[in-house]
Amino acid sequence: MDGIDHFWAVVPAGGAGTRLWPLSRQGEPKFLLDLTGVGRSLLQATVDRLQPLVDDRILVVTGQGHRDAVRAQLPTLPASAVLAEPAPRDSMAAIGWAAATIEAIDPDAVMGSFAADHVIGDIEEFGACVRRAAAAARDDWLVTIGIEPTGPATGFGYIEQGPDLADHPGVHTVARFVEKPSAQVAADYVASGRFRWNAGMFVARPRVLLDLLAVHHPEFAAALRRLASAPETLAAVWPTLPRIAIDHAVAEPAADAGRVAVVQAGFEWDDIGDFASLHALLGANGQGMTVLGDRDQVQTVDASGLVVTHPDRLVAVIGLDDVVVVDTGDALLVTTTARAQEVKAVVERLRAEDRAELT
């Protein structure tokens, strides 16, 4: 199947993935890692699934410190396909810079933004959803892709659907975006059938996205457009941009204004928020030990959970259920799936103790 006409993919490749320490590090964040054991990093898998939809129309936005690693992982992309941020300034600056860049190159463009560190199950279904989203975006909607919940997750934000869009079957207006809910609220959302998980995927004409930004942040939108026309001003302009997430800057106010649509997506999706999530993703069945790495390097007696191996070191686990063991060259994590999120506390403590080189 051919790419979608004038469709561009934007891949924000940021975020430290602190809750996946010690696997994920500042110097080698989550998106650069092969967390699914398929031989491709999350970034590579993201580009792999987008490329059939965009041909060569793709921009990866990452930190300057990761530019070389990103280019090494994506050797077929031209240098101009990697936008390197001088410093992290949250998602609106990253995606807005890409939007302004695309707007300047291709006035007929529709763009879709897809995080570099998410995992998607059914690639065909993903492609079909993006096509539907792109079609609605051509009609000047800001379109998001809402994931069918598989359970009352409290780790994701939700999207409440409104009425159908007349011209776009399977696409609804968005009544509102809501933040990560409590367990009870999440259960109510899922029971209602009206709510989708917010996977942070946005599809829009760059012009529409920037014009929506300009409604509440006119200076920000203007600065991004000036940056696109004068790239040499990056170092001077970048530090002046507001630190704000695209959700708050554009998506939520646009939803209130009735400008946002959502495509109902049936594919499996995960943002691999922590090792419990990785354990679930890698096909844990509650029995035996899930291994990321070399299964020959793991010996278990009456144990279950997740082991991430380090080359050349054997890991033996005896008599522990739902354990998480993550072995790296200079740091080792031992915890449980239930407590996996708390690894963040260890990372923060190491930074406070001036041992950030381990994080």
Added chain:
Amino acid sequence: MDGIDHFWAVVPAGGAGTRLWPLSRQGEPKFLLDLTGVGRSLLQATVDRLQPLVDDRILVVTGQGHRDAVRAQLPTLPASAVLAEPAPRDSMAAIGWAAATIEAIDPDAVMGSFAADHVIGDIEEFGACVRRAAAAARDDWLVTIGIEPTGPATGFGYIEQGPDLADHPGVHTVARFVEKPSAQVAADYVASGRFRWNAGMFVARPRVLLDLLAVHHPEFAAALRRLASAPETLAAVWPTLPRIAIDHAVAEPAADAGRVAVVQAGFEWDDIGDFASLHALLGANGQGMTVLGDRDQVQTVDASGLVVTHPDRLVAVIGLDDVVVVDTGDALLVTTTARAQEVKAVVERLRAEDRAELT
């Protein structure tokens, strides 16, 4: 205080310490390790506590593969103080060889045999017990040192006391030796007040020991004595010696014959049979994490148990109680104090899988 006249110490340094894998290895067994974090290996600590009692009359019996390591750890001992076995042939051959060697050198000798991989708390009390044992041994008793039980342990053999020895206050005859008991039997033993732990310490004249051996194993005793007079026959003689423990070859039949005495010992003693035992020994108080190694390399959140660190690797443990984490260069163990003994199963599996280099 001066050494005990004509008193010789024999230190059998053998045993793989399989239940302390991956810390203890075939190539670097338990007795060569500093398991108490004092900067001395168990072997060195054993020799340290014996030297004041024997001056320079000490023989270490070890495998040929460990001779160089033993000599490196004990640089002040002469080469002749290390007897190197061509192959392991159990404790009677090891201790009997030393006995025959001492008998040939010093006809007035009394010897005491003390394993190289045990830990003893009160060195003064230990020395006093050995003096009492040596005094009884001069009267031709085979003397053992029986440890006051601190609880109904099922991991040790027990010694049942008989009547007092008239001439030796605090020394009793031995009614019998018993193997590791069930929990109920152990509780009965401890409640009776008549039972001591068998720490495998034997004090006797070499002549008495070898003559007691000759009662049931005359060829064995004769072979050991020939070996002492013709050390050049070692390679030929050694493989012909029976594989039998000193307990079965000498101590138990001698007890039946009323020839064995026991000194009541008040010092703390442990054979560090597994990581649970090491955890208890290192002063676990049920709260917080016990560390063998570098405490700065351990980060915990709501966790307790034992961590053995490896230089240059941080260990983070979150939300696990009574956990055991043992980190080495090529193998990592994660288990609980309750399951620590089962590490043996992993070692056996590795050997069965032709990966003995990891054991």
